[in-house]
Amino acid sequence: MQPSHDVLLLLVVLTNFWVLGTTRLSSMIRAAAMQGLLLAALPIALYPHASLHIVGLAIGTLLVKAIVLPHFLTRAIREAAVRREIEPLIGFTASLILGAAAVALAFAIAPRLELPGTPSGMLIPVALSTVIIGLLVLTTRNKALTQVVGYLILENGIYVFGLSQAERVPFLVEVGVLLDVFAGVFIMGIVVFHINREFDSLDSARLTELRD
Amino acid sequence: MTFTPVLGLLAVLLLAPALPGIANRVKSALTGRRGAPMLQLYADLGKSWRKGVVYSPTTTILFRLGPVVLVCTALLAAGLVPLDGTTSPIRFTGDLVAFAGLLALGRFMLVLAALDTGSSFEGMGASREVTFAVFAEPALFLCFTVFVVATGDLRLQDMLGQPLAHTWLATAPSLLLGAASLFIVSLAETNRVPIDDPLTHLELTMVHEVMVLDHSGPDLALILYASALKMALFGSLVVRVFVAGAMVSAPMALGLLLIGLVVYAMAVGVVESVMARLRMNHVPQLLVAASATAGFGLILLLR
Numbered sequence: 001m002q003p004s005h006d007v008l009l010l011l012v013v014l015t016n017f018w019v020l021g022t023t024r025l026s027s028m029i030r031a032a033a034m035q036g037l038l039l040a041a042l043p044i045a046l047y048p049h050a051s052l053h054i055v056g057l058a059i060g061t062l063l064v065k066a067i068v069l070p071h072f073l074t075r076a077i078r079e080a081a082v083r084r085e086i087e088p089l090i091g092f093t094a095s096l097i098l099g100a101a102a103v104a105l106a107f108a109i110a111p112r113l114e115l116p117g118t119p120s121g122m123l124i125p126v127a128l129s130t131v132i133i134g135l136l137v138l139t140t141r142n143k144a145l146t147q148v149v150g151y152l153i154l155e156n157g158i159y160v161f162g163l164s165q166a167e168r169v170p171f172l173v174e175v176g177v178l179l180d181v182f183a184g185v186f187i188m189g190i191v192v193f194h195i196n197r198e199f200d201s202l203d204s205a206r207l208t209e210l211r212d
Numbered sequence: 213m214t215f216t217p218v219l220g221l222l223a224v225l226l227l228a229p230a231l232p233g234i235a236n237r238v239k240s241a242l243t244g245r246r247g248a249p250m251l252q253l254y255a256d257l258g259k260s261w262r263k264g265v266v267y268s269p270t271t272t273i274l275f276r277l278g279p280v281v282l283v284c285t286a287l288l289a290a291g292l293v294p295l296d297g298t299t300s301p302i303r304f305t306g307d308l309v310a311f312a313g314l315l316a317l318g319r320f321m322l323v324l325a326a327l328d329t330g331s332s333f334e335g336m337g338a339s340r341e342v343t344f345a346v347f348a349e350p351a352l353f354l355c356f357t358v359f360v361v362a363t364g365d366l367r368l369q370d371m372l373g374q375p376l377a378h379t380w381l382a383t384a385p386s387l388l389l390g391a392a393s394l395f396i397v398s399l400a401e402t403n404r405v406p407i408d409d410p411l412t413h414l415e416l417t418m419v420h421e422v423m424v425l426d427h428s429g430p431d432l433a434l435i436l437y438a439s440a441l442k443m444a445l446f447g448s449l450v451v452r453v454f455v456a457g458a459m460v461s462a463p464m465a466l467g468l469l470l471i472g473l474v475v476y477a478m479a480v481g482v483v484e485s486v487m488a489r490l491r492m493n494h495v496p497q498l499l500v501a502a503s504a505t506a507g508f509g510l511i512l513l514l515r
Contacts, residue, residue, distance in 0.1 A: 010385050013508060021501045023494070093500045100504040107511050121515075 005045035005119070009126040012038050012160070013103060016133045019153060020099045021092055023084045025145055029073045032149050035156055036065030043163060046119045053171045061159070064178050069152065069185050076189050077145060080196040089140040102132040118164040127164070130157030144192045144204045148185060155181050216462045220295030223470060225287075228444035229253040229437065231477040232410070238481025253440060260433035268426060271328050278325025279427060279434040285318035286438045286445070293448050294369040297377075297456060297465040303369045308356045311368060312349065315401070315445075318438065319345060326423040333415045337422030340492065344407060344419070347499035348400040351393060354506035358390035359453075361513045372449065376456040384457075389509030391453040395479075396502035398446030400495070402439065405484040407495050447476040 015038065018031040040062035043054045077083070090098065106128035113124055134154025138147050159177070162169060199206050233250040240247025249255075267275065291302040292311045300307075323342055326334040360366060362383045363375040370376075380387065400407045403420035415422050424435050451472030455465055490498060 007385065010389075010508075010512070014505070017501060017504055017508075021497055092494075093497045096497065096500045096504050100507045103508055104511050107515055125515075 003045075003120070005042060006122050008038050008042050008045055009120065009122045009160075012042075012126055012156075013129060016103075016130055016153065017096065017099055019137060019149065020095050020133060023092060025077050025082060025084060025143070025149075026074065028146065028149050029070050029077070032073075032152050032156075033066055033070035035153070036061065036067075036070065039156055039159060040066055042160070043166060046123075046163060047166065054166065056171060057166065057174055060175060060178050064182050065152075065156070068182070072185065072189060073145065073148065076192055080145070080192065082143060082145060082196075088142060088146075090136075095136060095140060098136060099129075099133050102136065103129040105129075106132065115164060117167070123160060123164045127157050127161035130154075130160060133157075142203050142205055144188070144195055147204065148188045148192065151188070152181070152185065155184075214298070214462060216296040216466055217294070217299050217301050220466045220469070221290060221301055223466070224290060224295060224444050224448065224473075225441070227470065227473070228440040229257060231443050231447065231473060232440055234474060234477035235404070235481040235484065236411075238478045239484050242482065242485040253436065257433045257437060260428075260436070261430050263429040265429040265431055268329060270330050271426075274321075275325045275328040275426075276431070278321045278328075279431040279438070281321040282318040283434045283438045283441075285314040285321075286441045289314040290441060290445055292368050293445060294373045294452065295448060295466060295469055296462040297373045297452065297469075298369075298462045299373075300367075300369040303367055306366050308360070308366065308368050308371065312352055312356075315442065316345070316349065322423060322435070325427075329426045331426065333422050334425060336416075337419055340419045341423060344400055344495055344499070347496045347503075348397050351397045351499050351503040351506060352401075354503050354510065355390045355394045355397065358386055358393075358506055358509045358513065361510060362386060362390075372452040372456060374456075376453070377459045380457040380459075383513060386509040386513045387453055387457075389505050389512070391450055393502040393506035393509070394446070394450050394453070396498065396505075398443075398450060399480065399483065400499055401446055402443040402480075404443075404480055406487050406490045406498065409489045443477075443480075444473060447473045451476055 012035055015031050015035040018034075019028055022028050022031065040058050043058050043061075047054045088095065103125075106125040110125035110128060115124065118124060131154055134150050134152070134157055137150030137153060139150075141147055141150065155177075162174065162177070166174075195201075195204070195207070230251060230253070233248070233253050236252075237247050237250050288302070289311050292300050292307050292314075294300045304310075319341065323338040326338040356371070359371040359376065362379050363371045365371050365375050376387075399405070403410060408419040408421075409417070410421065412418050412421065415425075420439070424432065427435055448469060451469055455468045455472060458465070458468060460468065
């Protein structure tokens with residue numbers, strides 16, 4: 001039978017597809033929250049001999065990625081009154097195909113990266129594919145809020161990568177990363193709010209226009 | 213040679229018209245209505261069968277051929293599915309391609325019959341049906357590939373039968389991804405919500421139903437029966453994946469399959485109740501997502 005952490009990693013990839021395929025912002029945020037929840041369960045599944053470090057990491061992830069950030073983003077879309085991504089640079093169908101290609105690529109190159117002491121063979125490919133898909137969302141979508149979600153997914157990938165070395169990375173560094181993300185999304189939220197007030201739209205392409 | 217494969221085939225051929233009834237009944241119950249009787253389709257089939265046929269003078273032989281070919285291909289495809297998990301009545305290496313090909317041929321003839329009427333509505337329905345099929349077929353083949361790679365066999369009888377049971381424990385995540393993808397494909401192939409709404413009566417939004425508007429009498433009965441049978445076939449493919457994991461004897465497996473088909477029809481009814489149908493331009497997206505899911509299952513196997 002497959003170990004539970006592999007099932008969690010598999011679901012992480014499925015939430016990535018969900019983020020790529022959905023047009024509604026609220027659904028996208030829900031997917032990101034789901035992914036946060038899965039990522040919070042992941043350290044415990046990977047390292048069953050729970051040290052204080054691992055439990056702390058899980059609780060921190062749960063609070064920041066699964067509760068606070070999605071809540072914050074949901075409030076942001078309510079205030080900005082945006083519902084859906086209308087015209088991404090790459091269409092939804094095409095980005096799903098690209099996402100599947102990214103997963104295939106990640107699984108193809110991951111065995112060549114030999115990292116010492118990774119607890120699961122699926123950790124590195126899932127981390128790589130999550131980073132690529134996050135980057136894809138970040139670069140090809142027009143709405144500032146969608147880009148924030150893309151940034152979150154990208155960071156989730158880095159987090160999964162970090163988990164492969166969780167026993168070695170000091171707790172402080174990871175808390176620092178979580179705090180960075182939190183601050184980053186917080187600042188982006190404020191920026192998004194200001195873009196919306198200034199331009200009556202969240203389309204970041206309009207930031208290139210010059211006017212008084 | 214045991215009798216269970218033939219018994220299974222007969223049971224599925226007889227019970228197929230009950231499945232849309234079950235789905236509709238679940239839908240009615242969930243929306244607080246009483247709904248049509250579960251066996252309504254049998255009555256509809258009987259009624260249409262007794263009626264006469266009306267052929268428009270603009271139609272040719274293609275129009276008459278459509279329903280017949282549709283029902284024949286569906287019957288042949290039914291023979292390829294290992295309903296009891298041991299043997300299929302018809303089997304040869306690579307018959308999974310024949311399964312997809314037969315259903316595609318049936319659809320092709322129905323599309324030709326629709327175009328033959330010269331009605332613009334039917335042409336529109338035909339074009340939509342084919343557009344969705346273009347996306348559903350790669351997804352179907354990707355699902356089949358998952359099972360082929362998992363079992364190493366190219367016959368439906370093996371890739372959904374005993375060898376699948378033996379590889380279940382080792383490859384469960386891939387098989388579940390394949391089954392999930394197959395479920396979405398089955399909704400597209402059988403024209404259910406969220407791809408198409410079988411109960412809609414507005415020509416502009418109909419897909420499958422608008423194609424068969426001009427068919428009447430026994431022709432219509434054949435088409436209705438073929439759709440029900442197609443639903444039973446795709447349902448059996450999905451259900452077989454799970455029944456294979458149970459590893460039981462052939463008569464038991466057949467019983468489980470029939471119960472599974474009822475559960476499948478109920479699941480379709482639940483899906484229809486909880487979601488609206490997708491906008492036309494979002495349907496390909498859903499089917500590509502299904503392909504991506506099956507593709508991911510395949511990647512996990514090849515790793």
